Amino acid sequence: MASSFAESGADLELVGITKRFPGFTAIDHLDLTIPAGSFFALLGPSGCGKTTTLRLIAGLEDPTAGRILIGGKDVTNTKSYRRPVNTVFQSYALFPHMTIIENVAFGLKRRGIQNPMGLAHEALRLVELDHLAQRRPSQLSGGQQQRVALARAVVNRPALLLLDEPLGALDLKLRRQMQIELKQIQGDVGLTFLHVTHDQEEAMTMADTIAVMNKGEIEQMGAPEELYELPRTAFVANFLGQSNLFTGPVITSKGDTLVVDIAGRKLEVPRDRAQRHAGEVTIGVRPEKLALLTDEPKQEAGVNLVGPGRVVDVSFSGVSTQYQVQVPGLGLMTVFSQNMVFGPVVNVGAEVWLTWGVEHGFGLADDPATAPRFEPDEDTSQIATQRRERLETEFEEA
Amino acid sequence: MAFGAFSSATPVAAEPAVRRRSPIALFLLLPGALYLSLFFLVPFVSLILTSFQAPREFGDIGQYDYAFKWENYVAVIQTYLPHILRSFGYAAIATVLALLFSYPLAYFIGVKLRRYPLWQALALTLVIAPFFISFLLRTLAWKQILSDEGPVVSALQALTVLPEGAHITGTPVAVIFGLTYNFIPFMTLPIYTSLERLDLRYVEAGGDLYASPATTFLRVTVPLSLPGIISGTLLTFIPASGDYINASRDFLGSTDTAMIGNVIEANFLQLQNYPAAAALSIVLMAVILVFVSVYVKRSGTEELL
Numbered sequence: 256m257a258s259s260f261a262e263s264g265a266d267l268e269l270v271g272i273t274k275r276f277p278g279f280t281a282i283d284h285l286d287l288t289i290p291a292g293s294f295f296a297l298l299g300p301s302g303c304g305k306t307t308t309l310r311l312i313a314g315l316e317d318p319t320a321g322r323i324l325i326g327g328k329d330v331t332n333t334k335s336y337r338r339p340v341n342t343v344f345q346s347y348a349l350f351p352h353m354t355i356i357e358n359v360a361f362g363l364k365r366r367g368i369q370n371p372m373g374l375a376h377e378a379l380r381l382v383e384l385d386h387l388a389q390r391r392p393s394q395l396s397g398g399q400q401q402r403v404a405l406a407r408a409v410v411n412r413p414a415l416l417l418l419d420e421p422l423g424a425l426d427l428k429l430r431r432q433m434q435i436e437l438k439q440i441q442g443d444v445g446l447t448f449l450h451v452t453h454d455q456e457e458a459m460t461m462a463d464t465i466a467v468m469n470k471g472e473i474e475q476m477g478a479p480e481e482l483y484e485l486p487r488t489a490f491v492a493n494f495l496g497q498s499n500l501f502t503g504p505v506i507t508s509k510g511d512t513l514v515v516d517i518a519g520r521k522l523e524v525p526r527d528r529a530q531r532h533a534g535e536v537t538i539g540v541r542p543e544k545l546a547l548l549t550d551e552p553k554q555e556a557g558v559n560l561v562g563p564g565r566v567v568d569v570s571f572s573g574v575s576t577q578y579q580v581q582v583p584g585l586g587l588m589t590v591f592s593q594n595m596v597f598g599p600v601v602n603v604g605a606e607v608w609l610t611w612g613v614e615h616g617f618g619l620a621d622d623p624a625t626a627p628r629f630e631p632d633e634d635t636s637q638i639a640t641q642r643r644e645r646l647e648t649e650f651e652e653a
Numbered sequence: 654m655a656f657g658a659f660s661s662a663t664p665v666a667a668e669p670a671v672r673r674r675s676p677i678a679l680f681l682l683l684p685g686a687l688y689l690s691l692f693f694l695v696p697f698v699s700l701i702l703t704s705f706q707a708p709r710e711f712g713d714i715g716q717y718d719y720a721f722k723w724e725n726y727v728a729v730i731q732t733y734l735p736h737i738l739r740s741f742g743y744a745a746i747a748t749v750l751a752l753l754f755s756y757p758l759a760y761f762i763g764v765k766l767r768r769y770p771l772w773q774a775l776a777l778t779l780v781i782a783p784f785f786i787s788f789l790l791r792t793l794a795w796k797q798i799l800s801d802e803g804p805v806v807s808a809l810q811a812l813t814v815l816p817e818g819a820h821i822t823g824t825p826v827a828v829i830f831g832l833t834y835n836f837i838p839f840m841t842l843p844i845y846t847s848l849e850r851l852d853l854r855y856v857e858a859g860g861d862l863y864a865s866p867a868t869t870f871l872r873v874t875v876p877l878s879l880p881g882i883i884s885g886t887l888l889t890f891i892p893a894s895g896d897y898i899n900a901s902r903d904f905l906g907s908t909d910t911a912m913i914g915n916v917i918e919a920n921f922l923q924l925q926n927y928p929a930a931a932a933l934s935i936v937l938m939a940v941i942l943v944f945v946s947v948y949v950k951r952s953g954t955e956e957l958l
Contacts, residue, residue, distance in 0.1 A: 315857050335860040336869075348858035352876040361872075362862035407862070 265326030265414035272321035281307040282471040294448045296462030304471040341408035342417040349392035356388040362411040378410035398429045418450040500539040518584030529618025537619040543591040544615040548608045562608030704931035715925035725932045740913040744893040747832035755840035763848030823907035831899035840885040847881025
């Protein structure tokens with residue numbers, strides 16, 4: 256049992272974890288290793304199994320199959336109160352019958368740590384709430400309760416800290432502030448953080464490594480930049496930011512680039528950025544990589560050109576402007592353009608050409624026959640719903 | 654006409670809301686206030702006056718005059734101190750036993766059966782079911798079951814737990830058993846109400862913070878269900894202290910187990926010593942009031958209540 260503080264964070268290893276509930280499988284044969292001291296985010300839409308994963312690690316659920324190792328020690332059959340793990344619950348779960356300081360000192364007292372009150376005050380100072388130590392949780396605002404929940408978990412110096420959408424209930428400004436504070440605390444105390452969220456922006460801001468989870472499986476894992484610049488699946492391409500995706504057959508696959516025929520246009524994508532090199536493939540490009548031109552440019556090597564298309568929507572958002580361009584044969588494409596000049600460059604109805612450097616394209620691993628083509632949408636739950644509906648129709652057809 | 658009435662009402666609506674609301678609040682309180690003054694305040698004053706009465710000079714038994722004879726209190730406390738102590742002793746033991754029995758029951762129904770609403774409803778109905786039969790009949794039934802020829806005594810004698818010729822009825826055991834049995838629903842229901850609302854995420858948080866299931870129960874579950882425990886113990890202890898059915902010779906008790914309620918009954922109805930009965934009633938009430946206020950204060954649950 257963890258009777259002293261963890262010296263540092265510990266590795267977490269999930270081996271073949273499966274969790275079935277009556278009627279459905281929440282997690283299917285999940286393998287995951289989180290190195291010690293990292294800030295790891297498990298990102299996915301609601302119902303993808305990420306919270307179940309967290310509860311399994313905390314010991315609040317038992318896996319149907321598989322093993323959980325923390326710091327190399329098998330804890331699969333260890334009860335939650337014996338695991339060197341603490342959780343910041345989505346609901347905070349602060350004990351309403353105790354004061355703030357009693358809440359924070361609770362775990363320390365249970366483990367018989369020396370000077371629990373002093374350490375609890377220290378932890379409250381870390382989240383800048385020491386002046387409220389004698390209050391009850393109900394007397395605090397949501398943001399303050401969240402910080403107390405964090406202090407209550409961090410004060411135990413667990414080898415592994417689990418965060419279950421802890422910022423979900425906060426307003427945008429407070430969330431930004433807490434994101435920075437959390438990141439700072441993680442750096443200060445050097446613990447392993449496992450953060451579960453459905454907010455892709457939050458995951459990208461805070462985590463060293465992101466695992467995108469979908470339907471109980473990890474679709475892709477890597478550093479935020481890596482996941483964003485080189486998504487492997489359509490799900491990742493659209494869950495993490497937006498993408499313009501096109502599907503067509505590979506015409507030539509010689510040298511460093513693949514040439515793909517998309518509705519009669521030849522689009523190139525670097526061979527090392529494509530997951531599939533033959534047959535029908537789906538390729539994509541991020542909206543901010545596109546350049547919007549009002550005159551037809553010359554076809555150049557190393558640049559993909561599509562157009563002419565017609566601008567159907569312009570929305571100005573301060574830093575950038577989002578254009579929706581209808582390109583015959585390719586469908587609706589999204590372009591983010593930095594507002595380097597005053598206001599939008601073109602208006603609705605304008606005829607435009609779109610270009611992007613070949614090096615920015617990526618090829619997905621999905622089988623194009625099943626790869627869903629998403630409408631660009633920032634609402635993740637809607638994306639998830641669309642994907643589920645599409646899969647359901649496929650199942651019916653099959 | 655009707656429109657005219659409405660228009661004339663408009664200035665009234667412009668008056669401050671507080672002033673308009675207070676007569677309605679008073680009106681709503683009226684039935685309750687009337688009821689309380691008629692059936693509590695008047696009898697209570699009458700009881701106090703009776704408790705200071707002195708026997709009428711040259712009068713018959715049962716004839717008293719209004720006086721200020723405070724010695725009545727000294728007399729009843731001196732005479733009936735064993736009964737007073739016995740009452741609170743029995744009531745306290747019965748309350749503790751009822752709590753020990755009811756808490757697990759309430760926990761099972763309120764927490765474990767949460768996922769099965771049908772079973773939960775059925776179990777609750779079973780807890781309330783005894784109320785469908787009169788309290789007196791149920792206690793009489795227990796008298797039969799526990800009687801010297803009854804199955805319990807015979808079985809215990811066959812197992813040589815009880816010697817030949819032993820009794821259960823008429824002993825403190827039978828009285829405390831009867832009190833416990835009769836008040837279990839009053840203990841179970843308030844505790845159930847607290848536990849049914851208990852957010853299990855607090856229990857999970859306890860486990861997450863290194864508290865073993867036993868510690869979590871003591872530090873989280875029990876404090877969070879304290880309002881139910883307090884209501885249940887009060888609903889059991891107060892009526893049990895004044896109970897005169899279980900301890901009565903006609904039911905489970907004997908003269909050796911007479912409680913304060915039996916003494917009050919005897920003084921009022923048999924001895925016709927009304928001042929003594931009234932003084933005892935007020936002593937009972939005062940002691941309970943002190944007990945309850947100390948109890949509620951000590952458990953520190955004013956804000957939870």
